[in-house]
Amino acid sequence: xxxxxxxxxxxxxxxxxxxxxxxxxxxxxxxxxxxxxxxxxxxxxxxxxxxxxxxxxxxxxxxxxxxxxxxxxxxxxxxxxxxxxxxxxxxxxxxxxxxxxxxxxxxxxxxxxxxxxxxxxxxxxxxxxxxxxxxxxxxxxxxxxxxxxxxxxxxxxxxxxxxxxxxxxxxxxxxxxxxxxxxxxxxxxxxxxxxxxxxxxxxxxxxxxxxxxxxxxxxxxxxxxxxxxxxxxxxxxxxxxxxxxxxxxxxxxxxxxxxxxxxxxxxxxxxxxxxxxxxxxxxxxxxxxxxxxxxxxxxxxxxxxxxxxxxxxxxxxxxxxxxxxxxxxxxxxxxxxxxxxxxxxxxxxxxxxxxxxxxxxxxxxxxxxxxxxxxxxxxxxxxxxxxxxxxxxxxxxxxxxxxxxxxxxxxxxxxxxxxxxxxxxxxxxxxxxxxxxxxxxxxxxxxxxxxxxxxxxxxxxxxxxxxxxxxxxxxxxxxxxxxxxxxxxxxxxxxxxxxxxxxxxxxxxxxxxxxxxxxxxxxxxxxxxxxxxxxxxxxxxxxxxxxxxxxxxxxxxxxxxxxxxxxxxxxxxxxxxxxxxxxxxxxxxxxxxxxxxxxxxxxxxxxxxxxxxxxxxxxxxxxxxxxxxxxxxxxxxxxxxxxxxxxxxxxxxxxxxxxxxxxxxxxxxxxxxxxxxxxxxxxxxxxxxxxxxxxxxxxxxxxxxxxxxxxxxxxxxxxxxxxxxxxxxxxxxxxxxxxxxxxxxxxxxxxxxxxxxxxxxxxxxxxxxxxxxxxxxxxxxxxxxxxxxxxxxxxxxxx
Numbered sequence: 001x002x003x004x005x006x007x008x009x010x011x012x013x014x015x016x017x018x019x020x021x022x023x024x025x026x027x028x029x030x031x032x033x034x035x036x037x038x039x040x041x042x043x044x045x046x047x048x049x050x051x052x053x054x055x056x057x058x059x060x061x062x063x064x065x066x067x068x069x070x071x072x073x074x075x076x077x078x079x080x081x082x083x084x085x086x087x088x089x090x091x092x093x094x095x096x097x098x099x100x101x102x103x104x105x106x107x108x109x110x111x112x113x114x115x116x117x118x119x120x121x122x123x124x125x126x127x128x129x130x131x132x133x134x135x136x137x138x139x140x141x142x143x144x145x146x147x148x149x150x151x152x153x154x155x156x157x158x159x160x161x162x163x164x165x166x167x168x169x170x171x172x173x174x175x176x177x178x179x180x181x182x183x184x185x186x187x188x189x190x191x192x193x194x195x196x197x198x199x200x201x202x203x204x205x206x207x208x209x210x211x212x213x214x215x216x217x218x219x220x221x222x223x224x225x226x227x228x229x230x231x232x233x234x235x236x237x238x239x240x241x242x243x244x245x246x247x248x249x250x251x252x253x254x255x256x257x258x259x260x261x262x263x264x265x266x267x268x269x270x271x272x273x274x275x276x277x278x279x280x281x282x283x284x285x286x287x288x289x290x291x292x293x294x295x296x297x298x299x300x301x302x303x304x305x306x307x308x309x310x311x312x313x314x315x316x317x318x319x320x321x322x323x324x325x326x327x328x329x330x331x332x333x334x335x336x337x338x339x340x341x342x343x344x345x346x347x348x349x350x351x352x353x354x355x356x357x358x359x360x361x362x363x364x365x366x367x368x369x370x371x372x373x374x375x376x377x378x379x380x381x382x383x384x385x386x387x388x389x390x391x392x393x394x395x396x397x398x399x400x401x402x403x404x405x406x407x408x409x410x411x412x413x414x415x416x417x418x419x420x421x422x423x424x425x426x427x428x429x430x431x432x433x434x435x436x437x438x439x440x441x442x443x444x445x446x447x448x449x450x451x452x453x454x455x456x457x458x459x460x461x462x463x464x465x466x467x468x469x470x471x472x473x474x475x476x477x478x479x480x481x482x483x484x485x486x487x488x489x490x491x492x493x494x495x496x497x498x499x500x501x502x503x504x505x506x507x508x509x510x511x512x513x514x515x516x517x518x519x520x521x522x523x524x525x526x527x528x529x530x531x532x533x534x535x536x537x538x539x540x541x542x543x544x545x546x547x548x549x550x551x552x553x554x555x556x557x558x559x560x561x562x563x564x565x566x567x568x569x570x571x572x573x574x575x576x577x578x579x580x581x582x583x584x585x586x587x588x589x590x591x592x593x594x595x596x597x598x599x600x601x602x603x604x605x606x607x608x609x610x611x612x613x614x615x616x617x618x619x620x621x622x623x624x625x626x627x628x629x630x631x632x633x634x635x636x637x638x639x640x641x642x643x644x645x646x647x648x649x650x651x652x653x654x655x656x657x658x659x660x661x662x663x664x665x666x667x668x669x670x671x672x673x674x675x676x677x678x679x680x681x682x683x684x685x686x687x688x689x690x691x692x693x694x695x696x697x698x699x700x701x702x703x704x705x706x707x708x709x710x711x712x713x714x715x716x717x718x719x720x721x722x723x724x725x726x727x728x729x730x731x732x733x734x735x736x737x738x739x740x741x742x743x744x745x746x747x748x749x750x751x752x753x754x755x756x757x758x759x760x761x762x763x764x765x766x767x768x769x770x771x772x773x774x775x776x777x778x779x780x781x782x783x784x785x786x787x788x789x790x791x792x793x794x795x796x797x798x799x
Contacts, residue, residue, distance in 0.1 A: 272346020
């Protein structure tokens with residue numbers, strides 16, 4: 001016990017040293033205002049939910065009205081339980097979070113110490129393995145990602161799995177008290193590891209699978225006897241793991257299924273390890289920073305690329321252990337090291353972060369056959385297992401070194417090795433110090449919100465990157481003091497329509513934004529103090545509730561508006577037989593106030609074809625419809641060429657009862673039309689007459705009715721009476737279509753030069769739009785909101 005206490009104290013000292021100066025700023029500082037505050041919020045929410053309403057654990061206060069929003073990121077259950085009493089006692093979620101962070105690093109070191117001690121029976125070897133495992137550059141570079149520092153339960157799970165598999169249980173007994181206890185401990189620590197980070201749950205399951213395969217190979221001489229001896233205990237362990245984890249995993253599966261939260265394999269390439277990263281350290285590393293730090297520092301996702309240099313001493317000791325250690329488990333560790341290293345490189349080999357090769361790696365194949373990988377973004381995190389194997393091998397190497405040379409003062413030598421490793425890993429400072437208001441120092445507006453009935457509050461402007469692409473989510477952190485629901489939020493995954501909400505709120509306090517606030521059940525909207533300075537007139541639907549030094553709070557008048565929407569259907573002029581295509585539902589709002597819906601709302605309808613085929617439909621509509629919205633509906637064309645009748649009907653309360661009919665011409669060519677929620681008109685009348693050779697201006701007003709989600713070009717052209725194009729000017733509008741704002745007209749002028757050789761007479765001026773890179777026609781709406789291939793602006797006479 002004394003040797004274990006000594007190890008615990010050594011790792012406390014190392015934790016404080018190698019996270020400097022965090023130990024001096026536990027009360028009110030975090031690594032940054034992005035992921036560190038996200039994890040602070042998670043840790044605070046989990047503790048809060050488990051005490052107040054455990055059944056609502058996954059339904060957090062952010063991204064309202066989405067459900068299961070905790071499953072958008074990690075659950076962090078064990079560190080949350082550790083932090084909660086400190087958070088509760090001090091009313092300071094940052095203090096609880098920082099204590100949990102340091103405790104997780106300490107646990108990483110102490111758990112690896114116990115694992116290696118069990119293999120070698122030498123505490124000194126455990127010291128060496130512990131510092132490498134907990135304080136390697138990969139961990140020290142991820143202080144903002146608490147989930148990456150929580151791999152301390154894996155060594156304990158493997159420790160008891162190892163004891164279970166090596167236990168001398170008689171085959172006739174199959175299960176003894178000892179084997180049952182070991183099986184329980186293995187399952188217990190695996191569960192804790194999984195509930196710390198589902199990313200690491202996958203990596204831990206992978207590690208256990210490699211270990212079991214290695215063990216089966218070692219037992220091949222008497223395989224069936226070995227399996228009979230441990231089968232029941234092992235099966236019970238896996239059953240317990242499955243029973244406990246399933247309720248926590250189901251929300252993740254549900255979110256992935258309903259919201260499509262998965263990653264394309266190409267998305268993982270920027271978050272894969274390059275070979276050069278294994279030689280890089282942080283710029284502030286005191287020993288190697290001047291020589292091995294990347295210059296310039298490459299950032300991906302707002303953070304520097306991981307520094308994966310394991311240290312010279314760690315590598316040398318691991319090699320020594322590989323050669324001289326007699327511990328049988330070293331072959332497992334070597335296997336884990338090599339496989340994890342290859343997987344950390346991702347789907348394609350990169351020499352540097354910017355220099356790719358054409359070499360396809362096993363990660364790509366594994367991605368195709370193992371669906372859970374599709375929820376993961378960063379293959380580089382397999383480096384945690386590389387460090388696991390390297391640390392354990394280095395521990396075996398330290399034990400072999402002390403034994404081979406029969407060193408008497410082994411503790412002194414081991415401490416010297418630990419000191420040199422600490423020097424290799426030490427950065428000054430190691431942690432960034434970003435202070436925030438805590439406890440009673442928080443702004444008064446959040447204290448006031450804490451005293452209000454449970455509801456929905458939205459702080460404007462919504463969270464987003466600044467001009468330096470830095471994200472500050474202090475707004476989300478401050479919700480830990482009042483826990484009011486909010487449509488805003490930041491997490492590992494962002495729900496698909498959160499950006500649409502933020503887009504509409506940029507126009508606050510416009511009628512569109514007020515309508516959406518009502519649809520989102522917002523009770524209070526918080527704006528910076530002084531926003532209502534007379535320059536902006538706040539509408540009657542907003543009532544000032546409270547003024548504070550930093551913010552003004554407005555109460556949003558609640559009023560349910562029934563939809564008053566006229567519906568019509570547009571189908572492309574021709575679609576390909578049996579192919580999917582988009583029809584367009586045109587929703588015209590005849591009410592005086594915009595109509596808004598929740599981001600979780602979907603229209604459910606049926607498409608009935610004349611061939612007696614029925615398609616069940618579910619589709620979203622724009623969050624806000626002021627005057628008109630255009631809704632694409634994905635359908636599948638009949639397999640037979642010819643004319644087909646189509647009827648779409650619904651009794652859905654979201655848009656009201658609907659029955660619209662259309663005729664679909666089915667041919668052999670794919671549809672190449674899209675309908676834009678926009679129109680165009682003249683801002684000034686056309687000239688009556690124009691002389692040949694003269695220029696004349698066509699002054700337009702583009703009229704966007706809703707968000708246009710792509711870039712389109714316009715063609716303004718002169719057309720004769722037979723419809724032949726005489727002259728045209730093609731370009732993007734003066735304000736690109738992607739930047740158009742709903743209900744805000746855009747003035748634009750196109751200058752046409754009349755050819756000298758055309759006959760005198762009447763000519764039409766028309767405008768149409770298209771997407772240049774796809775040659776897709778973009779139909780505008782006429783004055784009756786009907787899609788048109790081109791809009792006739794008027795006639796001129798050429799003399």
